[in-house]
Amino acid sequence: NITTQANDNTVGDIKELFQKKYLLSTILCISLFFIAACTYYGLYTISTLTVQEMNATEEEVDNKRIVKSQITIACVCLFAYVIGGLMAEIPQLGRKGVIWIWALLNAIFIVPATYFPKLYTLFFAIAMLSNNIWVNVLITYIVEIFPTKLRDTSSGFLLMTFRVSCFISQFLYLGLFEVHFRVVYYLSCVMLVIAIVLTL
Numbered sequence: 001n002i003t004t005q006a007n008d009n010t011v012g013d014i015k016e017l018f019q020k021k022y023l024l025s026t027i028l029c030i031s032l033f034f035i036a037a038c039t040y041y042g043l044y045t046i047s048t049l050t051v052q053e054m055n056a057t058e059e060e061v062d063n064k065r066i067v068k069s070q071i072t073i074a075c076v077c078l079f080a081y082v083i084g085g086l087m088a089e090i091p092q093l094g095r096k097g098v099i100w101i102w103a104l105l106n107a108i109f110i111v112p113a114t115y116f117p118k119l120y121t122l123f124f125a126i127a128m129l130s131n132n133i134w135v136n137v138l139i140t141y142i143v144e145i146f147p148t149k150l151r152d153t154s155s156g157f158l159l160m161t162f163r164v165s166c167f168i169s170q171f172l173y174l175g176l177f178e179v180h181f182r183v184v185y186y187l188s189c190v191m192l193v194i195a196i197v198l199t200l
Contacts, residue, residue: 012150014157025145026154028198030161035195036135037165039106039188040128042173046184047073047124053181054117069121076125080132088137095141099134100199106130107192114185134195 017026051066087098106127113123139159146154176184 012147012153014153016150017146017154017157022146022150026158029142029145029154029158031198032138032195033158033162034165034169035191035198036131036138037162038169038172039110039192039195040131040135041166042169042184043110043124043131043188044128045170046173046177046181049177050114050181051117051120054114054120069124072121073125073128076129077132080129081136083129084133084137087133088140095137095144096199098137099141100196102130102134102137103192103195103199106134107189107196110192111182111185111189114182 016022048066048070051069055062084098084102087093088095090097093101109123109127109130113120113127116123139162142158143151143155173184176187
């Protein structure tokens with residue numbers, strides 16, 4: 001059976017991802033996934049702490065307001081899957097176009113969120129929506145970057161690096177938050193600009 005023989009030859013070795021032909025793509029993808037993890041999971045980890053920090057002068061931080069803020073942000077992010085999926089199919093934009101445009105919007109809204117406490121939920125929600133869009137398109141895009149025989153291996157390896165980065169980012173951001181709460185937002189903005197450059 002020709003199909004069976006073809007399938008038997010499609011098993012790619014992980015070391016092929018680091019051969020000269022695919023090395024740059026692999027390094028770029030690993031870097032993008034690390035940035036994606038930091039600018040989503042890292043920021044989400046310190047978002048409630050940020051609200052508390054910004055309202056530290058108040059006698060009592062309203063926990064109900066914090067919970068409502070988190071629910072609002074999560075609800076806004078639900079639209080990311082539809083928006084990203086639709087935009088990724090626009091030929092003039094393509095996958096790369098959607099990634100860098102939404103990463104730029106992510107960068108634009110993340111720092112101002114810390115300077116306007118009353119608008120924090122709005123700005124942070126837009127930033128997280130933007131992040132969700134470009135990260136989900138990136139996850140889809142890696143399937144198309146590598147050849148068929150490396151597709152399973154590349155997807156598995158890169159998503160593994162993404163999950164490890166998600167784990168690391170939380171501790172990294174909590175540590176930097178102790179220095180100053182705005183440090184992580186500036187760092188995220190810089191990382192997002194790097195992500196745009198790497199995507200292009």
